Amino acid sequence: xxxxxxxxxxxxxxxNNVKLSTKGVNLYYGxxxxxxxxxxxxxxxxxxxxxGPSGCGKSSLLRIFNRMNDLIAGGRVEGRVELAGVNVYDxxxxxxxxxxxxxMVFQKPNPFPMSVFENVAFGPKRHGIGNRAELEETVxxxxxxxALWDEVKDKLQQSGLALSGGQQQRLCIARVLxxxxxxxxxxxxxxxxxxxxxxxxxxxxxxxxxxxxxxxVTHNMQxxxxxxxxxxxxxxxxxxxxxxxxxxxxxxxxxxxxDKRTEDYITGRFG
Amino acid sequence: xxxxxxFHKKLREIQDDILIMGSMAGKAITSSVRALQERDLNLAxxxxxxxxxxxxxxxxxxxxxxxxxxxxxxxxxxxxxxIAILNITTEIERIGDYAVGIxxxxxxxxxxxxxxxxxxxxxxxxxxxxxxxxxxxxxxxRDGEAVKKIAVEDDLVDNLYDQVFRELLVFMAEDPRTITxxxxxxxxxxxxxxxxxxxxxxxxxxxxxxxxxMQEIGASKY
Numbered sequence: 001x002x003x004x005x006x007x008x009x010x011x012x013x014x015x016n017n018v019k020l021s022t023k024g025v026n027l028y029y030g031x032x033x034x035x036x037x038x039x040x041x042x043x044x045x046x047x048x049x050x051x052g053p054s055g056c057g058k059s060s061l062l063r064i065f066n067r068m069n070d071l072i073a074g075g076r077v078e079g080r081v082e083l084a085g086v087n088v089y090d091x092x093x094x095x096x097x098x099x100x101x102x103x104m105v106f107q108k109p110n111p112f113p114m115s116v117f118e119n120v121a122f123g124p125k126r127h128g129i130g131n132r133a134e135l136e137e138t139v140x141x142x143x144x145x146x147a148l149w150d151e152v153k154d155k156l157q158q159s160g161l162a163l164s165g166g167q168q169q170r171l172c173i174a175r176v177l178x179x180x181x182x183x184x185x186x187x188x189x190x191x192x193x194x195x196x197x198x199x200x201x202x203x204x205x206x207x208x209x210x211x212x213x214x215x216x217v218t219h220n221m222q223x224x225x226x227x228x229x230x231x232x233x234x235x236x237x238x239x240x241x242x243x244x245x246x247x248x249x250x251x252x253x254x255x256x257x258x259d260k261r262t263e264d265y266i267t268g269r270f271g
Numbered sequence: 272x273x274x275x276x277x278f279h280k281k282l283r284e285i286q287d288d289i290l291i292m293g294s295m296a297g298k299a300i301t302s303s304v305r306a307l308q309e310r311d312l313n314l315a316x317x318x319x320x321x322x323x324x325x326x327x328x329x330x331x332x333x334x335x336x337x338x339x340x341x342x343x344x345x346x347x348x349x350x351x352x353x354i355a356i357l358n359i360t361t362e363i364e365r366i367g368d369y370a371v372g373i374x375x376x377x378x379x380x381x382x383x384x385x386x387x388x389x390x391x392x393x394x395x396x397x398x399x400x401x402x403x404x405x406x407x408x409x410x411x412x413r414d415g416e417a418v419k420k421i422a423v424e425d426d427l428v429d430n431l432y433d434q435v436f437r438e439l440l441v442f443m444a445e446d447p448r449t450i451t452x453x454x455x456x457x458x459x460x461x462x463x464x465x466x467x468x469x470x471x472x473x474x475x476x477x478x479x480x481x482x483x484x485m486q487e488i489g490a491s492k493y
Binding site for chain 2: 203225226254
C-alpha cells in the first residue's frame, strides 16, 4: 500500500522544525541489543552528525530512518521512529516510497555500471518518469545540485565508473537527489575520498542543507565538527548496546560538552 | 576554485566585524577629545556607556573565533588570521577603554576653567585614529609593508606627547595652582599615547598574518 499522502504530507512538520525523531528506540539483531532507548529530534533543513567509537551503533541508528535494518535477518525495532510525525515502522508504510523520501549515500561510491546519465535517470525512471525531456531536465538539475554538472556535462554517456572517486560520490548524491527526497542519510560518505574531494563533498552538503535534511554518520570527528549543525554522541554500554550520551548544537558539543564522557571522547582521552 | 566557501565566508564576516569594532573605538577616541574640548559631559557619559557595545562585540568575536578553531580545523594563513583576530580584538577593546579613560577625566574636570587651548592633544587623537583606520585597512588587505610604516608613525604620537608634557611642566612650574588641571591633561595625553601603542600591536599582528613571524616593530619609547 502506498503511504497515505494525507498522513505523510510532504511538508508536514511537528514540534517546529523536527523532521525525523526517535522515541525510546531499541534495536535488536536477534538477541543482541544494538541500540538502547534512543530518543532524539532531528531538525529539518540542517545537518545532524552522529559520532562515536567503532561499534557504538552509529550506522544502525542511521539505517532505522529508512528501514535499511529490515534487510538484516533478526533485525527488530522497538519504540517510535518518525518522519514528519508519522511512524515509519507503521504497517501501512510502503518501504520503497519511504526510501525515496529518505535517500541514502554509502561509504564507498557505488555508481551503477552504466552511463552517468543513466545513473541519475535510474530512480526517476523507476518512479515512472518516461518522458525524455523531463528526464534530461531532472538529470541536469540533480547533477547541478550535486556540484558535478560542469565536470560531466560533456561526458554524460560515459560510464559512471570512469569518474574519479570524489566525482563518483557526487554522482551517487545526484542519483539520490533525482528522486527528490526530503532526507539524505550519509554513512561515512567521505571515508574513501582524499582530503580535497572530502572538503568538496562537505561544501556540497552545506549547500544541500538549505533544502534537505541531512543525517551523517562519520568516524571522523573533525568532519562532524566542520559540517554539522547538530551532533549526537553515541557510545557502547557494557553489554555493547549503543546509547545516546549527548545531543546538541555542534558549536556547543565541540567547545563545551555537558557530559564528561563526550569531553573525554572528543579530547582523545578514550575511544 | 575555492572549496571551503562556508568556512571562508564565516572568516570574512568576523573580519568585517573587526572593521566595525575598530571604527567604534576610533569614534570613541575622537569623541572623547571633542568632549574635552567642548566640556561636553553628556558626550563623556555617552562614551562610557557605548564602551559596553565594544566590549560585547569583543567577546562575540572571540566566541566566533573559538567556534571556528574548534569546528573548522583552520590551517596555515587561516589559522594565523584567527589567532591574529583574537589579539587584534583585544587591542581594539583596550583602545575603547582609553577613550573611556579620557571621558572620565572630562567628567572629573567638570566645569573648571580651561588651562589653555588644546592643540597637541587633538593632534595626537587625530594621528592615532588615522593610524588605527589604516592599520585595519592593511589587515584586510594583508599589507605587511603598509603596517610597518604605520607602526613607525607611533613616534609622531610619542613626540606630541613629549611636547604636551614639556609644555604642561612649564605651566606647573610657573604657577603651582595649575598642577591639578595640568596633570589631568597629561593623563589624557597618556591615554592617547597608549592607544597609539595598541595600534602598533595591531600592525605586528598583520605582519604575523602575512609572514608568519612574530616581531616587534617600531617599539614605543614609553
